[in-house]
Amino acid sequence: MIKRMSTIIAVLVIASMILPGLAMAQEPTEDFETVRMTIEEWLATSPKAVVTVDEVFENLNDGDESNDPFIVSVRSPEHYELGHVPGAINIPWKTIAKPESLEQLPTDQPIVDYCYTGHTGQVAMTALNLLGYDATNMKFGMMAWTKNADVLAQPGFDPAAVPDYRVETEPNEATETYDFPALDTGATDEADVVRTALDNYLSSDKAPVISAEAVFENLNDGDESNDPVILSVRSPEHYAVGHIPGAINIPWTQLGDPEQLAKLPPDRPIVAYCYTGHTGQIATTLLNAMGYDATNMKFGMMGWSKDPEVVATKGVFDPATQPDYRIEGTLADGGEAPAGMPAPALIEASEDEVGAYTWSFLTFKLGPINKVIAATAMEDGTIMQISVTSPEDPEVVMDMMMPALESFEQ
Numbered sequence: 001m002i003k004r005m006s007t008i009i010a011v012l013v014i015a016s017m018i019l020p021g022l023a024m025a026q027e028p029t030e031d032f033e034t035v036r037m038t039i040e041e042w043l044a045t046s047p048k049a050v051v052t053v054d055e056v057f058e059n060l061n062d063g064d065e066s067n068d069p070f071i072v073s074v075r076s077p078e079h080y081e082l083g084h085v086p087g088a089i090n091i092p093w094k095t096i097a098k099p100e101s102l103e104q105l106p107t108d109q110p111i112v113d114y115c116y117t118g119h120t121g122q123v124a125m126t127a128l129n130l131l132g133y134d135a136t137n138m139k140f141g142m143m144a145w146t147k148n149a150d151v152l153a154q155p156g157f158d159p160a161a162v163p164d165y166r167v168e169t170e171p172n173e174a175t176e177t178y179d180f181p182a183l184d185t186g187a188t189d190e191a192d193v194v195r196t197a198l199d200n201y202l203s204s205d206k207a208p209v210i211s212a213e214a215v216f217e218n219l220n221d222g223d224e225s226n227d228p229v230i231l232s233v234r235s236p237e238h239y240a241v242g243h244i245p246g247a248i249n250i251p252w253t254q255l256g257d258p259e260q261l262a263k264l265p266p267d268r269p270i271v272a273y274c275y276t277g278h279t280g281q282i283a284t285t286l287l288n289a290m291g292y293d294a295t296n297m298k299f300g301m302m303g304w305s306k307d308p309e310v311v312a313t314k315g316v317f318d319p320a321t322q323p324d325y326r327i328e329g330t331l332a333d334g335g336e337a338p339a340g341m342p343a344p345a346l347i348e349a350s351e352d353e354v355g356a357y358t359w360s361f362l363t364f365k366l367g368p369i370n371k372v373i374a375a376t377a378m379e380d381g382t383i384m385q386i387s388v389t390s391p392e393d394p395e396v397v398m399d400m401m402m403p404a405l406e407s408f409e410q
Contacts, residue, residue, distance in 0.1 A: 040256025083151035181291025
């Protein structure tokens with residue numbers, strides 16, 4: 001305890017020397033420094049961010065059980081029951097830092113966790129590593145393991161739906177320095193500070209991801225007062241190739257460095273992004289553990305731009321090359337998925353003539369989705385085209401929308 005406190009005090013002195021802008025700022029709390037130093041120590045080990053589904057499959061099926069990782073599904077219990085990687089146990093990601101969850105995990109065996117699309121699995125993997133476990137996240141989660149949409153149980157990545165928003169190449173420099181968050185975990189034992197900080201974040205109602213579309217709309221709504229800080233956690237080289245307009249750059253491996261953290265405001269939302277969503281999720285987990293308000297942009301630059309040079313990774317998700325590995329669970333042997341969301345309820349309808357077509361614009365309420373706008377183009381009473389716009393992947397709700405659309409047209 002005395003040695004740890006001495007180290008923290010030394011770091012505070014060094015920080016005041018290398019960060020002139022912080023000379024008059026409030027000193028970091030002890031809890032903040034404990035978490036930050038744990039993060040800095042872990043990042044110094046050059047951690048492996050992800051393992052591919054092919055690597056996991058080959059490892060589990062190489063005939064040598066001695067090198068098998070411990071598999072953890074961090075999906076919901078309901079979705080775990082539908083289908084999971086053979087041999088996996090289930091610990092939902094929001095509970096991963098609780099003592100009763102940690103008691104189920106080995107400290108002497110590598111852990112591979114997975115989720116839906118790779119994002120919440122990355123949250124869990126980051127938390128476990130900060131707590132001393134040897135954990136890696138399965139890249140793209142169940143989306144990359146199975147082609148069964150019922151098992152995936154939420155929208156996956158559709159390359160055709162990527163909007164291809166504008167990027168810029170001129171760098172944006174952080175011109176101010178800020179106080180660090182006044183983190184107070186409430187932990188009475190210093191050894192429990194990191195676990196409590198992680199559990200406080202995981203137990204909160206903060207959304208782990210935000211879509212590229214939502215980020216774009218926020219930045220272009222004409223109201224700068226609600227704009228988040230946009231943080232590219234990619235390499236400086238890839239930041240220079242192209243970044244979201246206004247973004248600053250701090251590589252994710254430097255987020256334990258007090259000089260870099262001082263560039264981030266503690267009282268303003270931060271949206272981080274990376275390549276495919278994975279290291280951005282590591283970054284936001286680290287930042288939230290330290291008391292920042294950070295959200296990861298889902299699927300990273302892969303979800304923002306169609307330019308492969310800007311995306312700058314060969315590891316993009318390609319449904320055409322996706323495997324379809326065996327699962328265990330309700331749907332493993334051709335079972336049927338339970339009933340989905342309730343039938344869509346029509347809220348309002350309007351029509352607009354465009355050229356030879358009459359467009360019917362229908363607004364539906366669909367389960368937890370607040371609004372689904374379905375537009376049908378008609379000519380001579382025949383449906384020529386249907387499009388769906390919603391907060392979720394349009395293809396996922398299309399099948400559910402069709403009966404309502406057909407009923408409306410009749």
